[in-house]
Amino acid sequence: MASVKERQAQTPALGLEISEEAWAYHDGDFVRLADAKVSLATHALNYGTGIFEGIRAYWNAEQEQLYVFRLREHFERMERSCRMLKIALPGGPDELAALVTDLLRLNQMRTDTYVRPLAYKAARSIKVALSALRDGFGMFTFPLGDYVPTTGIAARTASWRRISDDALPARGKITGAYVNTALAVEEAHEADAEEAIFLTRDGHVSEGGSANLFMVRAGALITPPVYDDILEGITRDSLMRLAHDELGLSVLERSIDRTELYVADELFFCGTGAQVAPCVRVDGRPVADGAIGPVSRALATSYTAIARGQDERYPEWRTAVYA
Numbered sequence: 001m002a003s004v005k006e007r008q009a010q011t012p013a014l015g016l017e018i019s020e021e022a023w024a025y026h027d028g029d030f031v032r033l034a035d036a037k038v039s040l041a042t043h044a045l046n047y048g049t050g051i052f053e054g055i056r057a058y059w060n061a062e063q064e065q066l067y068v069f070r071l072r073e074h075f076e077r078m079e080r081s082c083r084m085l086k087i088a089l090p091g092g093p094d095e096l097a098a099l100v101t102d103l104l105r106l107n108q109m110r111t112d113t114y115v116r117p118l119a120y121k122a123a124r125s126i127k128v129a130l131s132a133l134r135d136g137f138g139m140f141t142f143p144l145g146d147y148v149p150t151t152g153i154a155a156r157t158a159s160w161r162r163i164s165d166d167a168l169p170a171r172g173k174i175t176g177a178y179v180n181t182a183l184a185v186e187e188a189h190e191a192d193a194e195e196a197i198f199l200t201r202d203g204h205v206s207e208g209g210s211a212n213l214f215m216v217r218a219g220a221l222i223t224p225p226v227y228d229d230i231l232e233g234i235t236r237d238s239l240m241r242l243a244h245d246e247l248g249l250s251v252l253e254r255s256i257d258r259t260e261l262y263v264a265d266e267l268f269f270c271g272t273g274a275q276v277a278p279c280v281r282v283d284g285r286p287v288a289d290g291a292i293g294p295v296s297r298a299l300a301t302s303y304t305a306i307a308r309g310q311d312e313r314y315p316e317w318r319t320a321v322y323a
Helices: 004-008 043-047 071-084 093-106 175-190 234-245 258-263 294-307
Strands: 023-026 029-032 050-052 055-060 065-069 113-121 135-143 153-157 195-199 205-208 212-217 220-223 250-253 266-271 275-282 318-320
Touching: 023 093, 029 093, 043 113, 050 071, 050 175, 055 294, 065 093, 071 093, 071 113, 071 234, 093 113, 093 135, 153 175, 153 266, 175 195, 195 275, 205 258, 212 234, 212 258, 220 234, 234 250, 234 266, 234 275, 234 294, 266 294, 275 294
Parallel strands: 153 195, 153 275, 220 250
Antiparallel strands: 023 029, 023 135, 050 113, 055 065, 055 113, 065 318, 113 135, 195 205, 205 212, 212 220, 212 266, 266 275
8 A cells, every 4th residue: 555645645736835816705805815814913823713614616517517515504504613612703604605606706716626714713812712802704715626535545543532522612613623633633644544533532433633434334334423522514414314315324323432443344534625535444454355345435426426416416415606
């Protein structure tokens, strides 16, 4: 198997700087990304008091259409996350969704694209608090293919434990919490793996560094429950529905022990960035026969076709950008 550096070379877009000439949205105006500036004294920069989302849009060349995947649901989740940090968004999910399509059209995106909305404590203040601090909001976009290889990746169980919900809410995409992810993923890379697997404080499997985790055992699809400190993933929800409705699989949300990963029939990660990323090796051990399994392959195929508009099912999951 190639080294992690060689496998990461398959995703060159991640090594590129995001163009500052692209249009962004910042506090009520469309501006060049280079002009969307914040102060060094910004509260969120100093204390991690921000909420972000990751949203994907898929280009369908035959239809000459860009489809944003489950756009409204991302802003519904962002709205919930912002309540935790007492951040006020500049509009509801429908208004913010409209800004995304406007921004994508302004940037004339005709390729697979990632959208990053960010709400944050914008006050120039060193006060360690949440109340009575000015809020800011911005968005930018950039082309993105595979965030991690989808042809089979290696994972390592992290020595860093997942931050528990009673310390920092995992169900909210809080910017400061992703230091936890960075530490675990860096450790995985040093162990020649693309992705980390977090354990909870009591030793149960939680999720990947920046993706939810699924396991196939005895014909059932199993994923950790929300009380095992996971992000309530939108891609996770989509795949659970597809597995049940299209593949007829039993879908179970239950705690998973670490050693179950070693005897699983299949493992795969999922998320807006990861999409469906089969895991063929964990902690130096092959998953089953070390090849991508049939459930992972079937779900990846269905997910991609639906998100890209090649499969007309679940039209409510797609927002068309161009008329």
